[in-house]
Amino acid sequence: MTEQEQTEQEKTDQYFMQLALEQGQLAYAAGEVPVGAVVVQNGEIIGRGYNQPITSLDPTAHAEVVAVRDAAKNIGNYRLTGATLYVTVEPCTMCAGCLVHSRLERLVYGATEPKAGVVESAMCLLDSPFFNHKIETCSGVLAGQASSLMSDFFKMRRAGKKKLKQLSRPVKGEGE
Numbered sequence: 383m384t385e386q387e388q389t390e391q392e393k394t395d396q397y398f399m400q401l402a403l404e405q406g407q408l409a410y411a412a413g414e415v416p417v418g419a420v421v422v423q424n425g426e427i428i429g430r431g432y433n434q435p436i437t438s439l440d441p442t443a444h445a446e447v448v449a450v451r452d453a454a455k456n457i458g459n460y461r462l463t464g465a466t467l468y469v470t471v472e473p474c475t476m477c478a479g480c481l482v483h484s485r486l487e488r489l490v491y492g493a494t495e496p497k498a499g500v501v502e503s504a505m506c507l508l509d510s511p512f513f514n515h516k517i518e519t520c521s522g523v524l525a526g527q528a529s530s531l532m533s534d535f536f537k538m539r540r541a542g543k544k545k546l547k548q549l550s551r552p553v554k555g556e557g558e
C-alpha cells in the first residue's frame with residue numbers, strides 16, 4: 383500500500399467508524415451498553431446494528447451480530463465476502479466467532495476491551511489455527527470517542543444507582 387492509499391484508507395475507516403459511533407449512541411439512548419457497528423461492502427453500508435440484549439430479550443444481540451444479520455438479510459447472502467465490519471469496541475468471543483462464520487474480510491474497531499475483548503486483549507482468538515477463515519484487523523480508529531462513550535455511560539449508570547439508593551433509604555424519624 384502506498385502512503386497515499388494508506389491515508390485514503392484511514393479517512394475511509396474514520397468515516398465509517400463515525401457512523402458506527404452513531405449506532406452506539408442509539409444503544410446509549412436505549413439504556414444499553416453503548417456499542418455500535420456497521421458493515422460496509424464495496425464502499426456502501428449494507429448493515430447497521432447497536433448493542434441491545436436487554437431491550438430485545440436476546441443475549442446474542444451484540445452490535446456486531448445485529449449488524450451482520452442486517453447485512454446478510456439486505457444482500458440476500460449468508461456470506462459477507464469482501465465486507466468490512468466497523469465496531470466501536472473490541473469484539474467478545476461470541477462476536478469474533480460470528481465474524482468468522484460470516485466470512486468478513488476485514489474488522490476495524492475503536493477502543494480495546496481489556497476484560498472481554500478477544501482480538502488483542504484477553505486473547506488473540508482470530509489468530510487461532512483452527513479457524514478456516516482469516517480476518518484482517520485494524521484497531522484504534524476513533525478509539526477516544528468510543529471509550530468516552532462507554533465511560534460516560536457507566537458514569538451515568540453509577541450516578542443513577544447512587545441516586546436510587548438515596549431515594550430508597552428510609553428518612554430518619556419516618557415510619558418508626
Ligand SMILES: [Zn+2]
Pocket residue numbers: 444445446473474475476477478
Ligand atoms: Zn460481542
